[in-house]
Amino acid sequence: MEFDDYRKQPLFWNGIAMAVLTVAILPLLFLDTRTLLGANIWIKPLKFSLSLGLYSLTTIWVLVRFLKDWKYQRQIQLVLTSASVIEFALITLQAARGEASHFNISTTWNQIVFSVMGASISIFWLFHLWVGYQIFRKKTISRSIKESLVWGLTIAGFGMIIGFFMTSPRPEQLEAMKLGIFQTSGSHQFGSGDPGTGLFFFGWSTKIGDMRVPHFFGMHVMQIFVFLAAYLINKRDSLSNQKLVRSMGILFLLMNIVMVVQTLNGESVFNLNPIYTSIYGISLLLSFLCFFKLVSQPKKIYTQVPI
Template sequence: MEFDDYRKQPLFWNGIAMAVLTVAILPLLFLDTRTLLGANVWIKPLKFSLSLGLYSMTTVWVMVKFLKDWKFNRRIQIALTITALIEIVLITFQASRAELSHFNVTNIWNQIVYSVMGTSISIFWAFHLWMGYSIFRKESITKSVKESLVWGMFIAGFGMIIGFFMTTPRPDQLEAMKQGIFATSGSHQFGSGDPGEGILFFGWSTKLGDMRVPHFFGMHVMQLFVFLAAYLINKKDSILNQTMVRIMGVLFLTINIFMVIQTLNGESIFHFNAFYSSVYGIFFLLIAVCFCKLILKSNVIRNEVTV
């Protein structure tokens, strides 16, 4: 695929913008010592710029490779780009003010920011699913490749929708709002007590449930499936390949669902629990077996070219 094909894509330039922002933020981690909830104020925009940049670059490859002739291609990319930019601009602006971007309803401005971010990411999610559905409908895509792309996008969509668990106001927050006290609305933390020391850079709790973990996991499993699809493009298609990809999709989705349940129960995914830890261990082992079968069996080069 010619590089010129990518230079014409809005999502490609969105990915470049996120890379530039990432580079710009890095010095601020050392120059600006302000903290918010125990973390440097620039950690959050850095995490989002990396996440959105990775999403943009993998998604634009999918759009150019498999949906180049789709009449809604450019409109979808523009919608994803605009909503992603709204999200990162507001997160970065709030970070510069040392203010929370999420769950912050302390004043009118912060309420507007939080509301606009929620609306933009909802639109982002809808267009993401529309793109995934179009891949599902595309008959010219090799079946095993399509399986990989659809599973990746579906699980990413599930990972995104998990975010709404975090935005739901808690009973104590609703009670405070009734009394005219506006502080926070929603939280990524589930359970009560000491959250423990957060994991380096990510800040995820090691003791209490932290919905950011399944949210992140679900969204970025998509990249694994896109890379797998890229590997399978030039391989001979077979029922075995389709079956292995489908099993991997079911396993990854099930892991994500168990992560959500464990988090809602107020327990960190990084806290050892005999049941959940066994499930994760067994499922990841099965995923590794499926992946090895794909690598070992998918060694015949295909002569067809996917359009």
């Protein structure tokens, strides 16, 4: 596939722009030592540039490789690109101001920012699901590749919607709002007690429930399945391969759901709870076995018929 297939695609250049911005943000971590909630203020823009860049570059490959003839492809790209630019721009602006971008309703401006971000990511999510639906109904994609793409896009959609758990105001926040006190609405933390210093770079709590963990896991499992689909292009398609990919999809979705349940129970995913840890361990082991069986399958057999 030629570079010309990508260089006119908005989502491709969005991915490139996010990569450039990632490099541009890195020096700010050392030049600007301001912190917010115990972390450097530029960590969040950096995480989002990485995440949005990775999403853009993998999704554009799916669109160009499998949905090139879809009449709404460019419109989809423009919406996904616009929504991600709005999200990143507001997060970066708030970081520069030394203000939290998420859950912050302390001023009218902060309320507007939080509302606009919520609206843009909701639109992003709907159009992401539309891409998944188009892949699902496309009849020319081989069974195992389609299975991989559909599971990746579906689990990513589930990972995105997990964010709505975090934006719902907590009872104590609602009570404060009734008294005219507007500070925060929602949180990524679930449970009580000291959340601790958080995991390096990501900031995820290792002591209480942190919904950012299943949110991140769900969104970026998509890349695993997109890379698997790319690998399967050179493999012989078969019903058994389709079933193996489906099994991996079910196992990863199961892990993501269990992560949400564990987090809602106020417990960190990194806590070695015998029940949850067993589910994660068994699911990962079975997924690895499915993957090993997939990679051991023979490649496509190309035959030339003499003329």
